Amino acid sequence: MKWRWMIVLPALLLSLVPVAGSSLWLWISGAVGELSVVSVIVLTGFILRNLTAWSLLETSARQQLYYLILVAGFLLYPATLGLSMFDPYTLGFGIELSLALLFLSMIYWILKFRQVAVVLLLVVAAEVAGVLISGNTWDYLIDPLLWLFTPSLLISMEVGRRRKVSKKVVAEAASVHE
Numbered sequence: 001m002k003w004r005w006m007i008v009l010p011a012l013l014l015s016l017v018p019v020a021g022s023s024l025w026l027w028i029s030g031a032v033g034e035l036s037v038v039s040v041i042v043l044t045g046f047i048l049r050n051l052t053a054w055s056l057l058e059t060s061a062r063q064q065l066y067y068l069i070l071v072a073g074f075l076l077y078p079a080t081l082g083l084s085m086f087d088p089y090t091l092g093f094g095i096e097l098s099l100a101l102l103f104l105s106m107i108y109w110i111l112k113f114r115q116v117a118v119v120l121l122l123v124v125a126a127e128v129a130g131v132l133i134s135g136n137t138w139d140y141l142i143d144p145l146l147w148l149f150t151p152s153l154l155i156s157m158e159v160g161r162r163r164k165v166s167k168k169v170v171a172e173a174a175s176v177h178e
Contacts, residue, residue, distance in 0.1 A: 034133060036143040037126045038069060041119055061115035063157055064108070066150050068116070073147030076138055092136035098124050101141065 035043070042065070045056035057065070079087050091097045105120035126132070127140040134140070 033143060034139065036146060037123045037131070037140045038065065038119060039143055039146045041122070042146065057115050057119075059157065061113055061119075063154070064113050064116045065119060066154050066157075068104075069142055069146055070150045070154070072138075072142050073150070076142065077144070077147065089136065089138055092138035097137040097141075098127060101137070 041056070042062070045062070049055050076088055078084060080089055101120045101124050105117040105124075108114070108117040108120065123140045124137070127137045132139060
């Protein structure tokens with residue numbers, strides 16, 4: 001575990017070093033845009049899980065969140081590319097999308113996906129507080145990088161689940177033969 005910190009800490013400090021009058025972090029941010037609140041939560045969870053083996057979000061909560069992001073991206077991004085007459089991005093400037101997220105968080109709470117509900121509440125709270133430069137709720141919920149990586153994250157989770165199941169089956173078969 002200690003060797004991971006020895007890689008992460010210098011990398012983090014290196015990202016703050018000025019490059020051509022700006023930090024590496026600002027160069028990356030300029031290239032890909034601001035990360036959404038959900039992206040920051042997912043990345044924080046990934047870093048914590050890999051460095052400390054502590055999970056910020058349960059596996060089922062992460063999976064539900066990834067499905068939500070996948071659906072949201074399919075609703076948002078084709079329309080922003082001009083593939084439909086209706087532009088759902090405009091809903092993010094009003095209160096409609098925030099209310100929909102609050103309603104969805106209540107549904108997740110009732111269905112016992114409380115961590116997903118809290119993430120959605122954090123998205124709305126961050127938007128109300130104006131944490132990001134954008135004034136659009138969509139930008140707090142989803143960003144293009146997260147949406148593009150979501151299918152591979154879901155596939156990775158499924159592969160990991162299948163490996164666990166197959167290891168369990170092999171272990172049970174071995175214990176039966178003994």
